Amino acid sequence: MKLYLYNTLTRRKEEFIPINPEETGLYTCGPTVYNYAHIGNLRTYIFEDILKRVLRYNGFRVRHVMNITDVGHLTGDRDMGEDKLEKGAAREGKSAWEIAEYYTQAFKKDMKALNLLEPDIWCRATDTIPEQIELIRILEEKGYTYRTADGIYFDTGKFPDYTKLSHQNLDALQEGARVEKNPEKRNATDFALWKFSPPDVQRQMEWDSPWGRGFPGWHIECSAMSMKFLGERLDIHCGGTDHINVHHTNEIAQSEAASGKQFFRFWMHGAFLNIEGGKKMAKSAGNFLTLENTLIAKGFDPLSYRFAAFQTHYRNPMEYTSESMQAAQNGLLHLKNRLRSIRESADMTSGSICADFQQKFLAEINDDLNMPRAMALVQEMLKSDLSPADKNATVLDFDRVLGLNLDKGDAAESIPPQVQELARARQKARKEKNWAESDRLRDAIRELGYMVRDTKEGMKIDTIG
């Protein structure tokens, strides 16, 4: 079955066909590791994880590269602010390198909690400085660069297709720009390839280059790393919608100017997560919600957030509220309970994947990753008249894409002795029809995080959640 993906470049859904049938190249813009990822960031990574899983489900072998931006990303606008890493270091009294390492680990922990597949290649911007310098050198040789007092810049005026991704009208953009101008720039859209170390401040991260001691601009790393690790497999490049106008547009300009060839064929962008009645999440607005502080600390399973993300199509803004999280948590729990029920009802060893539902599932996910419909289909399948064993086999097949760990969450594997003791006492109380004691013990067990169910086969104990 054909796989259709929405391509920002053409603003249409297009059939995806890899350049190299042996291996599909996927590049996803990774975090700038100067702080924790917030759940809005994480929504984009969930979208990218689904994309990767869908590619695999379709039988494509995927080579996935994710960068870690640990230098060059500035806080200010128009290449004139501070380096985020150096600023983070100052804030926390650590070195820029320590900051990068700490938040990289924090990010990987979040990924694991959300069941996001690890990329095949992690790469740090600071590990590819020579490649970045080489790319800038080629651009210089081809006449795309110019020098200002603070760095080497890319002249966007020399790249005619500059707006092919953003589809923007640059004249309008210039008139509307309400930012401080960098007077040395030839065009408002020009961007730094290499920044010189400031004369008055000692940077922690700096390197020698043909143009002087300094550090790379923000965009050049992704170009250098894409080319280094994906070479002739520049299939799909992803990120958040906010990257369309500047970051990805600049990547395309510098990459295609240097290579003379098309940089990625597919560009895919995830929409934002909004909170508080449609407002976007901003670290400055005091609504910096992380997996840890808003979900885990409040007792939500991180996978509930993954489940929540499936309720909205990735190209539409998603509304975050504690109510919607609770709804997702309930929905996931309900789904797992239902599967447990199915598994208890019959022998699971003979189950086989239902080809008809598998085709329908494929049709939904291959229609530009329509997860809301895919989830609806899961419900339809579970309500169908398939045998319990086939339902189980089919849902586990779908879970290759869903990644909700639907193979887990059955009856608690190891029940603490304390709970077992209470359960035995409750059995006894029930036999004696001492309902008050029986109910008291049930509550006590619940306090410890387990729930009891009185079934025809006797009492069963499960974990809650």
Added chain:
RNA sequence: GGCGGCAUAGCCAAGUGGUAAGGCAGCGGUCUGCAAAACCGCUAUUCUCCGGUUCAAAUCCGGAUGCCGCCUCCA
């Protein structure tokens, strides 16, 4: 100011010409000592409003209103 998007039940949200998916919440029932879990059933004659095109529109066109994003670091 420029560009783009969105407006669907109490809430979240699919659906882009053929007569309203799914989830959550709620209600009724089966089961149960009572629960819980599960299961069955019910819950928008209607898709912000006003016009238009069409045999047919939530879906296309025009207008109004409201909300949001980008244009500035940002997933």
